[in-house]
Amino acid sequence: MSDNNSDEPLAVVGAGVMGTAVAALAVGHGHPVTLIDSSPRAREDAPDRVRFQLRTARMMNALPEDRPVGPLTVAGTQDAAAGASAVIEAVTEDPKEKAAVLAGLAAATGPGTLLVSNTSGVPIEELGDAVPHPEDLVGVHFMNPAYLIPTVEVVLGPRTGDAAARAVHTLLAGLGRRGIVVGDGPGFVTSRLLHRMINDAIELVREGRATPETVDALMRDCIGHRTGPLATADLIGLDNLADSLRVLHDRTGDAAFRPSELLLEKVRRGHLGRKSGRGFYDYEEAIR
Structure with a gap:
């Protein structure tokens, strides 16, 4: 498992909100990136979405x-x-889908390639059962938008090897990110705390x-939450939030x-937050 630098190729699986943001972060730091998605529509939209996020990141000097x-x-x-020198799985927060994707990536890349699951709550030990070499698997919880938030959770499962632990920190450093290691388990630290608060706010x-x-005004102005829990929910994506809460529950x-x-x-109605134009707030004008 080699150290990563800015000219080493990366692969990202999942061309949704997080996948395109991670891809933008990586190409913005000079990495060649292969962005993989089984959906023809997602593949068609992906280059424009990555370009948009690159422009946004540049405007913010990120x-x-x-x-x-x-x-x-x-x-x-x-x-x-x-x-690829490393692969980042960024599909929806469905444990079975993540496991299937990771199994396919392990078969495509072979032992010794860093496998990263971008998950907000599925235990890495659980996902490790899906791959032949769980010592190659690490969890990284990129926050949305990935190209703006410089700190990420890093989750080392009980079977994660020393080489993978070193390689993920090298990868993140090359992406301008600081990784903070936390213990494995449902929701890790950020989701275990944040998702409970958001769910209570919705109630x-x-x-x-x-x-x-x-x-949101009370949480921003009295507690110091930067955006408020319901605006945060819209940014996460209400379908993704519901999936993550189910994992935790x-x-x-x-x-x-x-x-x-x-x-x-709201999920049943297709009101998924910023990405759909409507969630707890209305974003339709912003996405036109």
Whole structure:
């Protein structure tokens, strides 16, 4: 397992919100990136989404000015990851789908290639059962948007090897990211704390005790939460939030993680937050 630098190729699987943001971060630091997704629509949209995020990152001085942008290749099958120095799985927070993707990536790349699961809550030890060499697997929880937030959670499972632990820190340093190692387990640290708070905030709205604007204003101005929990939920994606809460509820048995019925209703209506134009707030003008 080799150290990573800015000219080593990376593969990212999943061309959704997080996958395209991670791809933008990587090409913005000079890495050649293969972005893989089985959906033709996602592949068609991916280059424009990555370019948009690159422009945003540059406007906010979030990328190094002394590195040329790495090339982006879009592919439809996981065998396109062959030859990558590291692969980052960034599919939806569905444990079975993540496990299947990681198994395919392990087969495409072979032993000794760093396998990174971008997960907000699925234990790395659980995902390790899906790959033949769990010593190559590490969890990294990139925050959204990945090209703006410089600190990430790093999760080393019980079977993660020393080589993978070293390689992930080298990879993150090359992406201008600081990794903080936490213990494995459902939700790790950030999701274990944040998702409970967001779910409680949604319940307050469902109960009619406060509007989304009121909840967020109080949490911003009294508690110091930068955006407020409901604006954060819209940024995460309400479908992704619901999936993450289910993971936490199923694995902890804690009723506080059972997704609020108001959250589930919004997901059923397709009100998924910023990415759909509407969630707890209206973003339709912003995405036109």
